[in-house]
Amino acid sequence: MDQAPGSPQGPKDQGSQDAQGLPTCYRHPDRETGVRCSRCERPICPACMVSASVGFQCPECVRGGSGTGHSPAASQPRTLAGGTVAADPRLLTKILMGINVALFLVQQAVGDRFTDSFDLIGRAYVPVLGSVEGIAEGQWYRLLTSMFLHASYIHILFNMLSLWWIGGPLEAALGRARYLALYFVSGLAGSALTYLLAAPNQPSLGASGAIFGLFGATGVLMRRLNYDMRPLIGLLVVNLIFTFTPAFGISWQAHIGGLVGGVVVGYAMVHAPRGRRALVQYGVCAVVLVAVVVATLVRTAQLT
Numbered sequence: 001m002d003q004a005p006g007s008p009q010g011p012k013d014q015g016s017q018d019a020q021g022l023p024t025c026y027r028h029p030d031r032e033t034g035v036r037c038s039r040c041e042r043p044i045c046p047a048c049m050v051s052a053s054v055g056f057q058c059p060e061c062v063r064g065g066s067g068t069g070h071s072p073a074a075s076q077p078r079t080l081a082g083g084t085v086a087a088d089p090r091l092l093t094k095i096l097m098g099i100n101v102a103l104f105l106v107q108q109a110v111g112d113r114f115t116d117s118f119d120l121i122g123r124a125y126v127p128v129l130g131s132v133e134g135i136a137e138g139q140w141y142r143l144l145t146s147m148f149l150h151a152s153y154i155h156i157l158f159n160m161l162s163l164w165w166i167g168g169p170l171e172a173a174l175g176r177a178r179y180l181a182l183y184f185v186s187g188l189a190g191s192a193l194t195y196l197l198a199a200p201n202q203p204s205l206g207a208s209g210a211i212f213g214l215f216g217a218t219g220v221l222m223r224r225l226n227y228d229m230r231p232l233i234g235l236l237v238v239n240l241i242f243t244f245t246p247a248f249g250i251s252w253q254a255h256i257g258g259l260v261g262g263v264v265v266g267y268a269m270v271h272a273p274r275g276r277r278a279l280v281q282y283g284v285c286a287v288v289l290v291a292v293v294v295a296t297l298v299r300t301a302q303l304t
Contacts, residue, residue: 046173047089049080081269082277083175093167103148104156120146122200123303136303143191149205159207166214181285182265186213189261190254192292196299197253204251209258216259217266224270
C-alpha cells in the first residue's frame, strides 16, 4: 500500500485431470491450467506457453521443430505475450524486491532527510531540507523514486509479499521486457494520479501503485486463459476496502492510477495481434506515459 508519512511426462501423467479441478502443467505440477500444447496435447501453464500458428505449444515441441522445414534454433520459445522464455522466470521480480528492500534499509539508516528528498510531494516547504520541495519545483524524479520507498516495516512487508505472489507468475507469462514495462508504466500512472489529485503538501511513497498495476494485468491474463477469477477479485476487493478506509492513511490515487494503467497495458500485452504484437504492446505503454506527462504538466501549471 502507498502511505502518507527432468524429462517430460506423457499427457495422462502429471497433467491428468481429475473430478476436482483443472489439470496441472506437465513442467510445473503445482500450477493448474486449462491450456494444452497444440502438438502433444500436454497441459501447459502461462510460463510454458509458446505462441504457434494455431494455439500454443510447449517448449519441447518448439525445440523439436515445427514440421515446417525450419531448424529448431529458428524458433525460440516464446511466452503468451511474445517474450522470450527465461531460465529463471522470476529474476526481475527478485531484483525489484531487492531494490525496494535495499532502499528501505537506507531509509532506516539515513532517516527522514533521505526519505523527504525522494518521496512524492507536489509542492511544499520541507523543514528537514529547509526549502520548498516537490515535483512542481522541477523534481520530476520523485514520480519514480517514490515507487521504491516505504513508510514502515509492515508497509514494505505487505508490498513485497504481494509483489512475489503476483509479480512472479506474471513475469513468467509476459517475459522480462514486457513485465518490466508493465511495472514501471503502472507505477508512474499511480504517481501521476497522486500528484494530480492529492494535496500538494501531502507526501506519498510505496510500490503499491505498480503492484496494483500487476493486479490489473493478472486479471486480464486470467480472463484470457479462462481461469476462475473469483480469488483474484476477492483479493482485489479487500485491498480496495483498505485503500478507501481513512484510518489507514493510504493514497487511493496511487492504487487506482496503477490499477487502471495495469489493465490498459495488460490488455495490450495479452491481446495484441501477433503480426504487430510488439508495436501494439509498447505503443500502448507509450500512450500511457504520454498521459502521465500531460497530467504532470497540468498539475505543475496549477501549482506554479
